Amino acid sequence: MTPPARSAAGAGALVRGIAVVVPVAFLVAFFAYPVATILGRGLWPDGHLDLAPLGDVVGDAALRDIAWFTVWQAALSTVLALAVGLPGAFVLARYRFRGRALVRALIVVPFVLPTIVVASAFLALGVEPSLGAILLAHVFFNYAVVVRVVGGLWAHLDPHQEEAARVLGASRVRAFTGVTLPALRPAILAAASITFLFTFTSFGVILVLGGPTRSTLETEIYRQTAQLLDLRTAAALSILQLVAVVVLLVVAGHFQGRRAVALGLRATAATARSVRSLGDRALLGANLALMLALLGVPMAVLVARSFATANGPSFGFYRALGELRSGSVLFVPPVEAIVNSLLFATVATAIALMVGGLAAFAVVRHRRGRALEAALALPLGISAVTVGFGFLIALDEGPLDLRTSWIIVPIAHALIAIPFVVWLITPILRSIDPRLREAAAVLGASPRRVWREVDFPIVGRAFAIAGGFAFAISLGEFGATLFIARPERPTLPVVIYRLLGQPGAQNFGAAMAASTILMALTVVAILTAERVRVGDIGTF
Amino acid sequence: MARRMILRLGWAVVTCSLASSALMAMALATAAETPAGAAPVVSAHDDVTLTLVTHDSFAISKSVLRAFTRETGITVRVLPSGDAGAALNQVILTKDAPLGDLLFGVDNTFLSRALDEKVFERYRSLELARVPAAFRVDATHHVTPIDHGDVCINDDNAWFAEHKVAVPRTLDDLTKPAYRGLLVVENPATSSPGLAFLLATVDRYGEDGWRAYWERLRANDVKVVSGWEQAYNGEFSAGEGGGERPLVVSYASSPAAAVYFSDPQPANAPVGTVLDTCFRQIEGVGILRGTEHPRAARRLVDFMLSRRFQEDVPLQMFVFPVRDDARLPAVFTRFADIPTDPATVPPSVIGTHREQWIDEWTDTVLQ
Numbered sequence: 001m002t003p004p005a006r007s008a009a010g011a012g013a014l015v016r017g018i019a020v021v022v023p024v025a026f027l028v029a030f031f032a033y034p035v036a037t038i039l040g041r042g043l044w045p046d047g048h049l050d051l052a053p054l055g056d057v058v059g060d061a062a063l064r065d066i067a068w069f070t071v072w073q074a075a076l077s078t079v080l081a082l083a084v085g086l087p088g089a090f091v092l093a094r095y096r097f098r099g100r101a102l103v104r105a106l107i108v109v110p111f112v113l114p115t116i117v118v119a120s121a122f123l124a125l126g127v128e129p130s131l132g133a134i135l136l137a138h139v140f141f142n143y144a145v146v147v148r149v150v151g152g153l154w155a156h157l158d159p160h161q162e163e164a165a166r167v168l169g170a171s172r173v174r175a176f177t178g179v180t181l182p183a184l185r186p187a188i189l190a191a192a193s194i195t196f197l198f199t200f201t202s203f204g205v206i207l208v209l210g211g212p213t214r215s216t217l218e219t220e221i222y223r224q225t226a227q228l229l230d231l232r233t234a235a236a237l238s239i240l241q242l243v244a245v246v247v248l249l250v251v252a253g254h255f256q257g258r259r260a261v262a263l264g265l266r267a268t269a270a271t272a273r274s275v276r277s278l279g280d281r282a283l284l285g286a287n288l289a290l291m292l293a294l295l296g297v298p299m300a301v302l303v304a305r306s307f308a309t310a311n312g313p314s315f316g317f318y319r320a321l322g323e324l325r326s327g328s329v330l331f332v333p334p335v336e337a338i339v340n341s342l343l344f345a346t347v348a349t350a351i352a353l354m355v356g357g358l359a360a361f362a363v364v365r366h367r368r369g370r371a372l373e374a375a376l377a378l379p380l381g382i383s384a385v386t387v388g389f390g391f392l393i394a395l396d397e398g399p400l401d402l403r404t405s406w407i408i409v410p411i412a413h414a415l416i417a418i419p420f421v422v423w424l425i426t427p428i429l430r431s432i433d434p435r436l437r438e439a440a441a442v443l444g445a446s447p448r449r450v451w452r453e454v455d456f457p458i459v460g461r462a463f464a465i466a467g468g469f470a471f472a473i474s475l476g477e478f479g480a481t482l483f484i485a486r487p488e489r490p491t492l493p494v495v496i497y498r499l500l501g502q503p504g505a506q507n508f509g510a511a512m513a514a515s516t517i518l519m520a521l522t523v524v525a526i527l528t529a530e531r532v533r534v535g536d537i538g539t540f
Numbered sequence: 541m542a543r544r545m546i547l548r549l550g551w552a553v554v555t556c557s558l559a560s561s562a563l564m565a566m567a568l569a570t571a572a573e574t575p576a577g578a579a580p581v582v583s584a585h586d587d588v589t590l591t592l593v594t595h596d597s598f599a600i601s602k603s604v605l606r607a608f609t610r611e612t613g614i615t616v617r618v619l620p621s622g623d624a625g626a627a628l629n630q631v632i633l634t635k636d637a638p639l640g641d642l643l644f645g646v647d648n649t650f651l652s653r654a655l656d657e658k659v660f661e662r663y664r665s666l667e668l669a670r671v672p673a674a675f676r677v678d679a680t681h682h683v684t685p686i687d688h689g690d691v692c693i694n695d696d697n698a699w700f701a702e703h704k705v706a707v708p709r710t711l712d713d714l715t716k717p718a719y720r721g722l723l724v725v726e727n728p729a730t731s732s733p734g735l736a737f738l739l740a741t742v743d744r745y746g747e748d749g750w751r752a753y754w755e756r757l758r759a760n761d762v763k764v765v766s767g768w769e770q771a772y773n774g775e776f777s778a779g780e781g782g783g784e785r786p787l788v789v790s791y792a793s794s795p796a797a798a799v800y801f802s803d804p805q806p807a808n809a810p811v812g813t814v815l816d817t818c819f820r821q822i823e824g825v826g827i828l829r830g831t832e833h834p835r836a837a838r839r840l841v842d843f844m845l846s847r848r849f850q851e852d853v854p855l856q857m858f859v860f861p862v863r864d865d866a867r868l869p870a871v872f873t874r875f876a877d878i879p880t881d882p883a884t885v886p887p888s889v890i891g892t893h894r895e896q897w898i899d900e901w902t903d904t905v906l907q
Contacts, residue, residue: 041633116769120781123774207766212727223729226626229653229894309803316803324801328599328856329618392630395636403639404619405592450633486620494596500769501597502858503794503811504801508773508780525716 001162007258016365023376023418029400030411031379032391035238042235043259053236062219067240070216072328073131074200077138081195082138084290085146091287092147093154093279096272103291104151104525108144109519110295112476113302114493116203116500117515120211124305130510137205138292142195149194149420152465153187154180155272156265158460185402186256187432193252197245197380197419217241221383226483239384245381249374256370265375265432265458298387299519306512310505314510317509320515324499324510333499334514338521340493341475344406345525347372348413348474349467356421356466363422366430372428377419383389387412388483406487410474418469424466428459472522492518590834591640593631593828595624598644600849608843614836617777624650624732624840627784631828632657640841641831644686646710647823648677648884650736652891655682660826663838667863675822677887683824686844689706690792691736692818696778699786706788710816711744714754723787724775725762727906729898731755731767732821737789739890740819743883747893754904764905771876778810788894792818793858794875799854809875820882823859833834 016373043050092104110118118137126131156179165175201218217237224234275284309316321334359376363369379387395402402408432455440450477493486494493512499511598620603617620692621627624645631643635657646654654660667675667686675685708719726734741750743765765771772790775783795809802842825844826836826898843849850861
């Protein structure tokens with residue numbers, strides 16, 4: 001071995017060490033320890049283990065029904081989101097058309113919208129609370145997950161592989177199922193897992209759009225913890241939730257199979273093609289029409305309402321947003337709320353990319369990487385109430401007493417965003433074809449140049465997508481922070497909730513205006529993330 | 541070769557991380573300083589920071605809190621912590637390491653739990669002399685009343701005028717055929733006004749009769765939604781969502797809010813209150829046991845009962861002050877009627893039966 005190679009090996013061990021320790025420490029401190037503490041309060045009430053509540057819960061027919069409903073509505077939502085989202089992922093990954101970047105940014109918007117605002121748009125469109133409304137809303141919120149997670153890999157797949165299969169005599173269907181689908185499998189499983197976990201722990205959608213008779217494990221844990229203070233039942237339900245999530249992750253891991261094959265990834269510019277045939281046009285048109293109907297129309301309702309003042313279309317509600325109760329504590333002008341939102345989102349994104357990036361690296365390099373990957377996904381599937389209340393009673397001393405600090409908010413957001421980062425980056429890290437790098441090196445590229453021109457354009461894009469999601473998750477405050485003490489800095493969603501909590505046309509209109517601003521902010525953030533340029537490779 | 545590349549990627553991530561870690565370390569450092577606040581200095585001018593834990597609906601003018609700081613040297617940090625139930629439960633669970641110095645937002649429906657769990661210090665403010673006895677729900681003086689809100693049926697005045705139907709006057713009226721399919725209520729399991737309205741019917745029909753009343757309401761096609769926002773902004777015909785039901789469970793202050801938050805403000809309130817259907821929620825503040833600043837906390841309680849704070853309450857939270865000499869803003873005196881004889885149920889009775897009543901209500905109305 002030459003000396004540089006040896007030092008590289010030593011550095012490699014160090015990097016691997018850091019890559020494991022940081023994510024594990026983060027997960028233990030901000031998830032495992034708080035959750036274990038709150039479960040302990042319920043199951044070790046006076047110093048000895050009492051598993052009776054588990055038996056009570058399992059023996060309670062009503063709770064069994066709730067658990068069963070939770071699982072099947074999430075499974076159904078996931079199947080629907082995949083069915084609707086996969087064709088969307090294809091057209092946005094493969095076709096080059098005017099406005100593509102904008103469409104890709106727009107589909108993420110639902111992700112940040114407060115449930116209550118979406119529900120009001122759905123109600124205005126005649127969607128009554130029902131099972132159908134729950135499924136529709138779940139597809140609305142998770143469409144972007146499927147399109148972006150699967151599309152992120154799809155855009156890099158070398159289309160020549162499928163073409164080669166066709167040249168060798170495979171039918172179009174066979175070429176797709178034999179070549180493309182296996183290559184996409186890790187991304188599809190990741191998207192399905194995320195969607196399942198999100199819908200499994202869905203809270204606002206169930207309460208608002210499910211009607212008063214439907215409840216899930218999540219809404220029941222909320223009731224037991226936040227309303228009834230019955231920690232025993234809540235702990236038993238949380239364990240049920242945990243078991244279901246672990247089973248799901250093990251199954252997903254099993255289907256993911258062994259190490260994915262190298263796929264011969266290409267920069268996106270090389271894989272996209274223009275819309276040529278009639279079939280192309282029909283496919284693209286149908287998907288765009290679907291996006292418009294499913295996502296565009298409800299969003300348009302909100303935008304239209306934000307301008308519909310009593311005196312006709314005007315910016316009146318936007319002005320009102322700056323004036324309404326502007327001198328109140330916890331009630332700030334929109335500009336300030338925007339700044340707060342951006343601040344939290346930036347910190348949350350930084351934490352998520354750091355911890356998630358390191359974890360992705362560890363997942364690929366370690367034999368037990370899969371376990372880490374699954375463990376990092378657990379926060380998505382555990383009740384926000386359990387985690388939030390766990391923070392309160394666990395993080396109460398020493399340097400970890402963050403209960404009333406603002407940093408707890410971005411940490412909670414990061415907890416939800418990290419699985420996205422890991423799941424978006426690992427399939428791509430795994431499948432970078434080593435021969436691509438070797439070829440570049442043989443042609444005389446320095447290692448630095450190989451990294452810059454081969455790896456980074458490919459992984460960098462996944463980072464950007466993951467960062468965009470992390471940012472959007474934080475902007476939208478996806479319930480993760482509903483149950484932790486918030487600092488005195490209201491974000492846009494908080495302002496929206498507050499406005500909708502009082503009667504009056506001005507409050508309602510201003511809430512719609514704030515929602516519209518939130519949407520615009522999301523589009524700008526995603527477009528910016530997409531446009532980050534790397535060296536002379538161009539947009540990745 | 542591939543190993544080397546991935547290694548480089550690893551280093552890139554590590555470098556990025558270091559930058560972020562620095563950011564986090566800074567955040568942690570500042571975070572560690574804030575919760576405890578400055579050391580208590582005992583003087584006429586207490587130079588301390590109090591943390592006031594509240595529910596998410598808390599609001600007060602910044603100028604009012606600033607005036608308090610000017611007078612006393614005490615800074616108030618407000619810590620919103622979920623809805624009223626969640627905020628109280630958080631305080632109960634953190635008894636041994638309190639989240640703050642005071643909790644605002646314990647109402648008569650949660651009072652007995654707060655007292656049973658012994659989370660508050662006893663304090664009897666001299667300002668209570670100006671608070672009518674009817675509002676002093678806690679005879680043990682752990683919770684000091686600050687405001688009251690009355691949960692009532694609201695009606696859409698235009699709808700009743702247009703359809704030439706008389707506005708209902710009593711709870712009994714709501715079960716008559718003329719009002720079939722007109723009322724939307726909130727689920728008491730998930731909504732605080734929903735629970736208050738259930739309690740109004742418990743008070744009116746007694747522990748043995750309220751289920752029969754709800755059976756009649758159900759037969760008259762009452763609609764149940766999970767929260768106030770969906771009821772008022774979604775289903776109520778005078779709300780902003782263009783709903784179809786002209787009767788909703790909301791607040792006695794809703795007519796005033798509907799006028800105040802309109803541009804231009806109408807001469808007549810679009811919404812009315814059915815005064816015979818109300819339940820009174822009385823909301824208070826308590827000093828958390830274990831506070832390091834009991835003296836400053838007492839001064840804040842006194843201040844919250846002062847005219848300055850009390851007169852700021854209506855337009856901030858759309859509830860009524862408890863102090864008898866607090867002047868109401870014009871929009872309240874003109875548009876918000878206060879029920880003279882609202883329903884009340886003793887907090888201890890609510891505490892004992894809350895869960896059972898909610899379960900029975902669910903069986904009666906939703907099954």
